[in-house]
Amino acid sequence: MRNDPKLVEKTSAGSMTSLWVRPGYLVRRLHQIHVAIFLQECASFGITPVQYAVMTALLNRPGADQVTVSREAGIDRTNVADVLARLDQRGLVKREASALDRRQRIARLTDEGDRITREMEHASLTAQAKFMEPLTIEKQNQLMALMTEMVQANNEYSRAPAGGHTDAD
Amino acid sequence: MRNDPKLVEKTSAGSMTSLWVRPGYLVRRLHQIHVAIFLQECASFGITPVQYAVMTALLNRPGADQVTVSREAGIDRTNVADVLARLDQRGLVKREASALDRRQRIARLTDEGDRITREMEHASLTAQAKFMEPLTIEKQNQLMALMTEMVQANNEYSRAPAGGHTDAD
DNA sequence: TTTTATTTATCTGTATACCCCTTTTTAGGG
DNA sequence: CCCTAAAAAGGGGTATACAGATAAATAAAA
Numbered sequence: 001m002r003n004d005p006k007l008v009e010k011t012s013a014g015s016m017t018s019l020w021v022r023p024g025y026l027v028r029r030l031h032q033i034h035v036a037i038f039l040q041e042c043a044s045f046g047i048t049p050v051q052y053a054v055m056t057a058l059l060n061r062p063g064a065d066q067v068t069v070s071r072e073a074g075i076d077r078t079n080v081a082d083v084l085a086r087l088d089q090r091g092l093v094k095r096e097a098s099a100l101d102r103r104q105r106i107a108r109l110t111d112e113g114d115r116i117t118r119e120m121e122h123a124s125l126t127a128q129a130k131f132m133e134p135l136t137i138e139k140q141n142q143l144m145a146l147m148t149e150m151v152q153a154n155n156e157y158s159r160a161p162a163g164g165h166t167d168a169d
Numbered sequence: 170m171r172n173d174p175k176l177v178e179k180t181s182a183g184s185m186t187s188l189w190v191r192p193g194y195l196v197r198r199l200h201q202i203h204v205a206i207f208l209q210e211c212a213s214f215g216i217t218p219v220q221y222a223v224m225t226a227l228l229n230r231p232g233a234d235q236v237t238v239s240r241e242a243g244i245d246r247t248n249v250a251d252v253l254a255r256l257d258q259r260g261l262v263k264r265e266a267s268a269l270d271r272r273q274r275i276a277r278l279t280d281e282g283d284r285i286t287r288e289m290e291h292a293s294l295t296a297q298a299k300f301m302e303p304l305t306i307e308k309q310n311q312l313m314a315l316m317t318e319m320v321q322a323n324n325e326y327s328r329a330p331a332g333g334h335t336d337a338d
Numbered sequence: 339t340t341t342t343a344t345t346t347a348t349c350t351g352t353a354t355a356c357c358c359c360t361t362t363t364t365a366g367g368g
Numbered sequence: 369c370c371c372t373a374a375a376a377a378g379g380g381g382t383a384t385a386c387a388g389a390t391a392a393a394t395a396a397a398a
Contacts, residue, residue, distance in 0.1 A: 024203045026316040031200040032327040103346040134322030146312045147195040153303030158205040272376040
């Protein structure tokens, strides 16, 4: 009780309240925490959450261009290029110019990249479980449903439109 | 219906499923979206969410050292130093060596920093409302409760321990 | 076909976030 | 009192995230 952060009240300020009532603060902390758990759980692979997202996107869509990967993984276009460059440098991804559209740059997992992506699935699921662990199963489902609703509704914000699907499938 | 991202299924991969069932993906997107809305709503001030968190922390605790600010705002210690340096450069914060403990570097809002922090409260609340808008009030409360529970339980992860309170108050 | 608009990628610059390591200062133990 | 452990800050390095601008290629319109 005495330790409940929500009890923190304004001090010198006028109407300032605790950060704990700000959705943005909680979302930011949640993100920090998830990244920390993921990195801890997947330390042996040396792969970040964003890199893993890109790799699974390429697993689902081999030979996708950067914009497609960006939409698939919900990552900024500019950033996707950087991430792919790092993965390329580590030999997990190879990139080549598209024959169909010479503006596009096609990316594909190498054999090692493919292998690592599949091997990481277990660690990834462990990280997820550890992250959600504090909540009961029912609350976990509630949280997932609420977050999904939020992301879908606000999808247009930020430079990561997040298609998740394509009509041209 | 046809547009529901959750309907995306595995393709070439073995057991890979959509990113939309991964809590980490949703949290990352939610964070991206919140930052985008905040920056849009507070564009006239040129202040980022993290800078705003630091400024309100200093409003609540004038003359705090960097570690205290870090805990108060839930921000990495190293990062707080960078943020304070930028705010100092813009004349919103002034820093000085502590007289009590010469290891510490004390930070304080300038008059302009104080003024801007207070002026931003309205825009900040608007951004919050816009962010949560897609949900009903009841669901908003549910989401806040669930996120608070998660952050409290996982508080130890990431280098931003987030005190939020002090026994020595 | 020439012009215009759009798309894709790249480059520069800023800001967050965190790691490891070092320096300075303080606090504690012998 | 000295010496060691701990705390605070800083520097260097990596990785995300996005804004703004430019260049190249394609698509659409005149």
